[in-house]
Amino acid sequence: MKELNLQQTMDMLMEVCRAVIQSKQLLTEVDSSIGDGDHGIGMAGGMEKAKAALAEGAPFADINTLFKTTGMAMINTMGGASGIIFGSMFLGGLKGLEPITVLDGNTFTRMMRGALSAIKARGKAEMGDKTMVDALEPAVLAMEKLPDADWVTLMRAAADAAKTGVENTKLFVAKFGKAQYLGERAIGFQDAGATSVFIIFNAMYEFVRSH
Amino acid sequence: MKKIINDGQNVVAEMLSGYLTAYSRYYERVGDSNAFTYKNRRKHKVSIVIGGGSGHEPLFIGFVGKGLADAAACGNIFASPNPELIMNTAQAVDEGCGVLFLYGCYAGDNMNFDMAEELCALEDIQTAHVRIWDDCASAPKERKETRRGIAGDVYVIKVAAAAADAGYPLDEVVRIAEKARDNINTIGLATSPGSIPGLDKPTFELGADEIEFGMGLHGEPGIERTKMQPAAQLVNRMYDELKKEMLLQAGQQIAVLVNGLGSTTLLELNIVYHELAKHLTADGLDVHDVEINQFCTCQEMGGFSITILKLDEELKRFYDTACYSPYYAREALA
Numbered sequence: 011m012k013e014l015n016l017q018q019t020m021d022m023l024m025e026v027c028r029a030v031i032q033s034k035q036l037l038t039e040v041d042s043s044i045g046d047g048d049h050g051i052g053m054a055g056g057m058e059k060a061k062a063a064l065a066e067g068a069p070f071a072d073i074n075t076l077f078k079t080t081g082m083a084m085i086n087t088m089g090g091a092s093g094i095i096f097g098s099m100f101l102g103g104l105k106g107l108e109p110i111t112v113l114d115g116n117t118f119t120r121m122m123r124g125a126l127s128a129i130k131a132r133g134k135a136e137m138g139d140k141t142m143v144d145a146l147e148p149a150v151l152a153m154e155k156l157p158d159a160d161w162v163t164l165m166r167a168a169a170d171a172a173k174t175g176v177e178n179t180k181l182f183v184a185k186f187g188k189a190q191y192l193g194e195r196a197i198g199f200q201d202a203g204a205t206s207v208f209i210i211f212n213a214m215y216e217f218v219r220s221h
Numbered sequence: 222m223k224k225i226i227n228d229g230q231n232v233v234a235e236m237l238s239g240y241l242t243a244y245s246r247y248y249e250r251v252g253d254s255n256a257f258t259y260k261n262r263r264k265h266k267v268s269i270v271i272g273g274g275s276g277h278e279p280l281f282i283g284f285v286g287k288g289l290a291d292a293a294a295c296g297n298i299f300a301s302p303n304p305e306l307i308m309n310t311a312q313a314v315d316e317g318c319g320v321l322f323l324y325g326c327y328a329g330d331n332m333n334f335d336m337a338e339e340l341c342a343l344e345d346i347q348t349a350h351v352r353i354w355d356d357c358a359s360a361p362k363e364r365k366e367t368r369r370g371i372a373g374d375v376y377v378i379k380v381a382a383a384a385a386d387a388g389y390p391l392d393e394v395v396r397i398a399e400k401a402r403d404n405i406n407t408i409g410l411a412t413s414p415g416s417i418p419g420l421d422k423p424t425f426e427l428g429a430d431e432i433e434f435g436m437g438l439h440g441e442p443g444i445e446r447t448k449m450q451p452a453a454q455l456v457n458r459m460y461d462e463l464k465k466e467m468l469l470q471a472g473q474q475i476a477v478l479v480n481g482l483g484s485t486t487l488l489e490l491n492i493v494y495h496e497l498a499k500h501l502t503a504d505g506l507d508v509h510d511v512e513i514n515q516f517c518t519c520q521e522m523g524g525f526s527i528t529i530l531k532l533d534e535e536l537k538r539f540y541d542t543a544c545y546s547p548y549y550a551r552e553a554l555a
Contacts, residue, residue, distance in 0.1 A: 046299065046439060047422060055230075082305075085336075090274070090300035091329035094336060132332055186328055191442040 014113045022217045027061035029213035041202035044189040049202040056084035072109040102128030115164040119153040139185035142203030145175035165215035172208040229419015233275045256310040258292040267385040268314040274299040280517040283548025301329035307337035319347040319391030325370025326352040351398040355407040357466040358435025372480040372517040373405040383539035407528040411436035415522030438519040456496035471505030478528035483518040
């Protein structure tokens, strides 16, 4: 499969919402070790709202609006830093993108590169800061190495790279959030935001694999 | 944790419903959102919008009113309000003279208010912001712009709102708010954790006989954990930190805020000031005003903070004006 049509893209985003909502407990536990413990509630709440907004907004004219609806729902329900950051994961790649009704891997890769740039500009985080960037950036790099790949190959690479990125966050001290005050004591624990990035890419992979 | 709530998901909306219904003579909700405005606000002036995560009451809801902020945008528990809510709140009180956002310096608040300002620019609303970073235990002086905002918010809001009411233009209100912010420091001490309504887990763990100096409102680790001590020793340690940080010298005129973090009683807070006053007198400080109450809390967190504002003639003029909200009222000081 090289292209997703509008309905398939919508179904994939719905699958992402479901996967994150189901991971609420896991994310809460991961975040409780070194953070505020509210990441699971926040992400699940944002994705519940996104899912409802997608269902309510259908039919959509283009794929751009699907991503915009998802991102804005997250920003406007979650609040806090993670609302902006994860909302930007869906919104950040839309800048300058002509309205599209078919999504190919190359376009999606470019969108995720745009999202990564927007997130880094807004949150000022770099690789190694123990944030979601540690999972998102390797996923984008992995996708960029696979131009013209089919969706399954592309998303498997993205999910694998994100998973490795999550593992790597265990090695870092945190530069942001509550965990920054723990210094070396944060080492050994994975970052909750990076974990969410993996869950999102993995849900996309599972979706394209089974369709 | 026993909490007088219904569904943990609805605590902010239900709290605001109670507050705004009870005090409907003063306040009006912005649509059905978690934001509200002060009905009798002075017109044709710079508008002051405050906001941040909920759960710290009376901050922020209790600092909207006469001589105080014009509106507040309330986020979820301990989470910043979102950009759209902030923008709608600003729009509701904009008089065409500019809107000043005052909020505590936290990553989430900084990002959401920044994005709100971008949205306001699209609506031709002129905006500015002053981030409050009074907690001197949260980062060294060289990185003060990464420090957290805590009870010092009270003074910045009070002074900036008075300057706006006096008819100063936006850039001048910003200058005065920044001057207040740069002359305020706070240090806190935690004796027990708070909790997020709806969650069983406390925001941090602290031994039954332990206290932590400098611990943040959300359980951010502080500068030293020790065994519990008598009030005199606790205050001694905290005053030393403030004195060093603020270079306090004899003759300096100051205002002092003793703030309870949630479950610490007024009896205890007044004992804190009983001790603090001895130091202030011994060092020859000119104490212009003192307030002892709960201003900025973290649910049932135990402990207190001490805030000092160094006054000059200009700040004093704005500090001294009368203000009123159901949770924060003062007569004009002579």
